[in-house]
Structures are given as structure tokens and as C-alpha cells.
Amino acid sequence: MAQLKQSSGGPQNGKLTISPAKAETIKKLRANVGQLSTTTMRELERALPWYGRLRADERSALGLVAQNGIAAFVTWYERPTLPSWILSDVFGNAPTELTRSISLQKALALIRIVVETVEDQVPHLAPEEDQPALREAVLRYSREVAFAAADVYARAAETRGSWDTRLEALIVDAILRGENTDALRSRIAALGWKAQERFTVMAGSSPLEPSPTYVGELRRMAGRFAQDALVGIQGDRLILILGGLDDPANAMARLAELFAPGPVVFGPEAATLPEASTSAQAAFAGLSAARAWPNAPRPVAADDLLPERVVAGDDAARRALVHKIYRPLVAASNGLVETLSAYFELGHSLEATARELFVHANTVRYRLRRVCDVTGWDPLLPREAFVLQTALVVGRLATPPSQASERTSNRQA
Template identity: 35%
Template sequence: MTEQDLTTGSGVTPQRTAGDVLDLITTHDGDVETVAFECLAGGLTDARVASLMHVLGWSDDVRCFAVAGFAPTVGGGATGGFGGDAVMHTLARLRTTAHDLGGSLVIAGTHEGICVVLTASRAAATPEVTCTAMMGVFDADRPVALGPERHGVHGASATIRAALATLAAAPAIRESRAAQGAGRPTSVARQELNRLVRAEDALPERALLGDEDAKRELIDAVYGSLAAGGADDPTLETVSTFVLSGGSLETTAKALNVHPNTVRYRLKRAADTTGWDATDPREAYVLRTAIALGRIAAARS
């Protein structure tokens, strides 16, 4: 499956039903890891799936994260030349990498040609460190997605699905990064870093693809923070006016009848509250999407 294939569909994995568990067990000859992965990737997180994870050594409250990418193509990529065995070889190397970093809990599988590994979080190996170590296993010319850190069976499913949606959103993210970095020299290290796409950095694109978790985060965390002060707090109005004006302090100040320094102060306060800076073009897009989704949700409630 290619990046183009990912963008032709919704980019969000269809939900499985409870009846699929028995079918999967039969289909995969009782391979617990494969069945557990298929259930989690399909959004199935009932007691039976939790039991499968218990068999694999996972407790109900383990913190975990997912990494997703493409197996190297024949004759290229990080390993190359494995033909039809490339995916299985990639999964084996991902498991080995996780174990080498001290990870005893690993679930690896494939979804529509994408290699995904779910591993438990460890203090000595953060998600970023683990993902960086795994990047050399994937196709060197394609993006790698890092899902958010979550816990429990529901969280395991959420981070896998977020990683898959992030990979689907990667072409748009890469275009955005390329536009912001136009004209700047790019080192090998920077190129490698640009391959990595974190789920939290792809919230607008994931929301556009129909990722409900991304929508909830944009509405609850981002829009919710902007609107937390109520009608008397000018933060939401200021940020909204600023991003809709194309990032013009003067236009925003004039529209709100305040001094530009007041706008600067409010934008800084909003950045401190939400973690997103409206003066950065990419982050302004995140804020604009969150505000639009939040207002739609508020109108429906």
C-alpha cells in the first residue's frame, strides 16, 4: 500500500464488531498476537480483547504507544531486497529493536501493508527514543508515524489507530513542512527528522480524515482551553480574529479596537494555555481548525 493509496480512502480504520474476534482466531490459527493486533487496529476493545492482551503479558493499565511505517521496497530502503518477505522481516526487526531497548511487551502486525508495532512505555526509552531507533528499519524514503502515549486496552487501540491515521495524513504534513523550510539548507539529520510525523502534530489532517480522537482533542483540549474563560474572556475572539486575518497584528487590533501590544499579550497567553502559537503558520492552522470544530460542536449542544 502506498501513501497515495492511503489518501484515497478515509484514512481511518473501520471499526470491527465483537463477532469478528472468533472469526479472527479461526483465520489466524489461534495466533494470539495477530488476533490482538487486528482487534486493536479495528477499534475492538472489549473484555475478550483485554483477555488476549493478558495472555500476551499486558496488564490493564500499561502505558504504551505505536509506531507505524512502510517496509523497505525491493532493492531499496533501509534493508531492501526481501521481496515478499519484506513485511515479515520488518516486523521481526521492529520486535528486536523494541526488545533491545528493554521492551518486554511488544505487539506487532500489519494493516493494509503498513507495519505497526505497539510497545509499552519505559523510563529509559521514551517514545521518541524508541521511534528514532526504529526509523532505520522502515523504508528510508517514506514517513514514519508515532502514535500518542496511552494506557490500557482502549489506549492501545487509540494509539495504533492514531498512528495509522497520521501516516495517511503524512503527505499533507510533509508539504506543510516543505513550504515552511523552503530555501533553507537541509542536513541529513534534518531530512531524517522530517520523516517522523507525530500524531499530535497531525491533528487537523487527522480530523479531516474523520479521526474522532483527533476531533475530540481539538475540541476539548484546544478549543476548550481558548473558551474556558467564558464570554467575558477575549482570548478566543482574539485568536480567532488573528488567524482569520492571516496573522496580522494591525488588522486584529483594529477589528477588536485595542492596541497591537494587547493582541500580542493575548496571543502569548493563549499559546501558554493551549500549547499552540497563533503566530506560527502551522500552529495557526491547528488553532483555526480547533476553533471551527469547537464552534460547530457548541452549536449542536
């Protein structure tokens, strides 16, 4: 600065001398630090309505930042240094409190008030010949503080982003493992999860080398269809946990486009987020068995892959076929199981089935429609007939031999 110059006798061990005008300014600045701080605090309350609505501890933290800024300015004006000191001298331990209490926009408004307060006091703090230099110093100082504030918020955002990513990974892992604890609920709440119902898990392949923006893009796309979304990448697998889906069919189709090539499977809807582990397990089982159905749609429901999952050894799929298809058919009676069995054994022929059972073909049609009403699967469609036939097989294997023999005797009688 203009007032920092070498002594008339030249350099003396590299030391610099200060002009009398600047020395007087520094003296007044030091004497008025308290008054400047008090004036600044009053101006903050007057000019920033949101400042008065903060809690006492938040106002204290921000007030300390303002006071530190004024005190640090005096030191900096006496001997300007590199701007790195601002982070420690001005903000101190306040960054966490600062970023939690107010936004960056509000922080910059606070800095502007502090700068304006000091600038308004320039005529009272410096001799006339030193006032231009002091105003220039205030402007330079305010620039460095603003950059330092932006750096504080950027670092805080990166920290929160890293923490949120780790927390999200922990939640996804806990859900996949079926964990249902207070810790899981606490983590979900900490992540800001809002959805309370309609939870679905999608699983597929992740890109070999996802771009840095891939997860963010996937999360934004999921946010268009779901209230909340969790994203997990485990090795070569990509997992999406969606909450509050409004249009599941459309959502699944659009989101499947962001998965890497290969099958994409979604599990059945779960009532609560901790129960989504069942949906996840079904999705993973379906993903492992999907290659047995090369022409499967993309995405495909895990329940549409029940036969392949049974062949692959998935016990949950076997139980689902027994409880959701075989037992309801047996309970419905009216010869549904017998008619369905004959229909499959006779090559899906209505006439042959009618002759085998000594009934009219329309009776066979009626019974097959009843099968569809009871189970939700249509035996007249080849793929769904395959599901029903698999259900008959696993249902008979799950039935004790005595009951199976009794049922056969009744049919023959």
C-alpha cells in the same frame, strides 16, 4: 558391528547371526534393564541438584525418558537401525513436557548421566572380549540420542515461534478493533507481556519483501526502548505497539528508520493496552492524511495532523480540536477567541489586530501567549497557527447557532 556377521554357510535369506559373546551381552543387558534404570535414577538425583527440585510429574516424565533410553539401547544394540526411531522409542510423548521442564543444556546433562551410568556397568554386563564393542555402541548411541534431543528442542522452538507469531497477530488485530475482553487479556498474558503503562502505536509502510529476519530485528530494536513490543504486518502496513517507553522521542526516531519509505505516524499515549486501540485509530487516520502535509516530520504525531485528518473526514480529530482547543479557549474568556480570530483574519499582524480590537499591541501579545498556555499550540508559529485556525472553524460549526449568535452580540456590545 564386529559381532554382526554372516553365518559360516553364507547368507541365509539375508539374515544375520550374532556372535556368542554378543548374545551373552544382550542377555545380561535385558536382565539388568531394571537395575540400570534404578541406578540411573539415583545418580540423577545425586549429580543434578535441579532434578530434585522438579515437580513430581516433571521428574516422572524425565525419568520415563531415561528408562526408555536404556530399554531402547538394548534393542538397538541387538540390531542397530536408522536413528529416526529414537524420537519415538526414547522420547515418546515427552517432548512437550521435556522442553517445558528443563532447558536443552539440562537435557544433555541428563543424557550424559544416563550414558555414564551404562558405561560404568560395562564390565558387569559383557564378557571381556565384547566390552570394547559395547563401549563403542554406548558412545554411538549417546551421539544419536543427543542429536535427537536437539531435534526435539528445535521442533518445539519452531512450534512455539509459530504459535507466538499467530498469537501476536491475533492480539494486534484485537487491539486495532478495540476489543477489550477476557480473551484479549488472557492472550496478552500468554505472550508474556510485562508492561503496564505508557502504550503507544506506530504505523507506517512495511517493506515490499521483508527479509526473514526483519521482524526479529524490529522487535530487538523496539526492546531497547520499550518494556514490550508487538509487531504486526497487515498488507503493506506495519504496526508497532509499544509498552513502557522510557524515551519516546528518541525511540520513535530510531524505530522509524526501520519502516519502509513514506510517512510514519504514532498515536497518543494510552493508559492501558486495551485502550491502545484509540492510539492505533489515530495513527491510522494520520497515516491516511499525512500526504496532505508533504513536509511533515518522520515520524509525526497523529495529533500534529489534526487539520488534515479533519479535512479527510476523521470525526475523532474534529472532536479532539473542539474538546482540546476550542472549548478551553472559550472557557478561558479574556477575549482569547476574539483576539485569535482577528489575528488570523488580519494576516497574523500584531499591530493590525491591536487596532481592530482597540487594544495595545502588548495586550495582543499577552493574549496570544495565553492561547499557547491554554491549548499548548503557539499561534506565532505558522504550522501551529494552522491547527488553531482549524480548531476555531470546527468549534464554531459544533456550537449551536443560538449560542454563537449570543456570543457575537456580546462581542459587538
